[in-house]
């Protein structure tokens with residue numbers, strides 16, 4: 001898309017602002033999905049604020065209500081329809097504008113249902129985020145409902161305003177879409193094919209963030225470690241930074257950024273150059289998210305994950321050898337169609353062997369339009385739940401076991417602020433995402449401190465501050 005076309009779309013920000021001027025309007029946003037969805041919300045908020053709205057946490061106070069939807073797992077539909085039902089009265093009473101965006105809007109059957117049975121003003125999708133101001137303008141001026149969905153893959157639009165949620169950590173989208181088509185997953189259908197942002201745009205954004213004082217960057221995408229692969233294969237890459245490994249090395253050079261994380265990678269794309277980059281780059285976190293999904297080779301095959309149990313375990317071993325002190329988190333789905341007791345035992349086996357620091361556990365949920373939804377050997381709900389509970393039990397034991405290894409050791413932490421549960425303590429996280437609380441003066445916030453762990457409390461650790469770095 002031409003830069004001038006995008007600029008033209010964004011002129012609608014000023015047009016809406018002119019209509020809104022002097023009215024003291026407020027917006028409320030509910031973000032329902034993953035970190036990419038959150039990053040999109042930051043852009044939606046950026047646009048809303050430039051259009052003259054200020055954010056409110058109280059939906060009743062809002063003149064504009066925005067739902068940024070997700071459709072990856074269960075109950076997402078019911079949740080949205082529940083919300084739309086609730087907000088209806090408010091709309092009738094005071095003309096609140098309702099805008100619905102995000103992944104779920106890329107599903108035709110959902111949009112049809114909203115159009116038929118619910119009140120709304122604007123529906124926009126993942127490929128039309130940048131058109132939100134124009135859509136809103138049209139909805140206000142013409143007093144009509146706007147549905148603005150594109151099925152073709154939109155490129156990642158540069159230059160949208162952004163209102164960041166945090167002033168120390170920031171997320172930066174590096175690629176969008178997915179070409180993997182894991183058979184349970186809706187993402188490739190709603191986010192489209194893989195496409196990468198240019199390294200120049202990414203590095204510029206991160207340098208600007210560093211100048212603004214941000215210390216930690218999370219590189220985002222559905223398959224981050226295949227960054228630029230499609231473009232490379234098509235011979236479209238002009239920059240020297242033509243792979244994820246090279247991007248990590250380049251981000252590592254940016255002054256002021258002290259921690260670099262990335263989410264989510266795919267095990268199949270952990271090539272040696274990526275592992276070496278993680279090892280060599282001082283600022284790249286050694287806590288790696290390595291989605292397992294299932295520990296059974298049979299299930300992995302039907303999931304189309306393109307690795308076996310052994311290949312996954314070998315990769316973990318290799319990374320442990322190459323990267324000192326590397327630790328892992330993972331995603332696991334239980335109850336995928338056809339999963340036998342033996343298959344599930346394989347998953348538990350991998351969990352025991354890898355000793356993940358963190359596990360995001362999901363019960364398999366049928367997604368319309370995905371191959372797994374068509375499979376006949378669906379697992380009954382009670383079995384899925386029982387397996388989920390067994391995995392959870394194992395995980396909780398593992399957390400306690402892993403926690404013990406922290407006691408008596410020193411960790412560098414970025415101080416995030418006061419603990420939400422006890423404001424006597426400040427809080428930060430270890431590289432492995434363990435919450436640590438400790439007493440320190442308020443001016444430590446935003447700084448890196450050295451903390452010795454003195455006790456473990458399952459979901460958090462308690463520490464003693466040694467020094468400000």
Ligand code: 5AD
Pocket residue numbers: 072073074184185186291293331332333362363364365366367
């Ligand atoms: N059911 C359950 N979990 C799912 N995930 C993706 N699709 C589904 C589904 N249909 C999980 C995967 C993925 C994470 C983001 O969500 O574990 O890694």
Ligand code: SF4
Pocket residue numbers: 178179180181182185186187188222223266
């Ligand atoms: Fe979904 Fe698989 Fe792509 Fe991840 S890699 S977004 S699970 S299709």
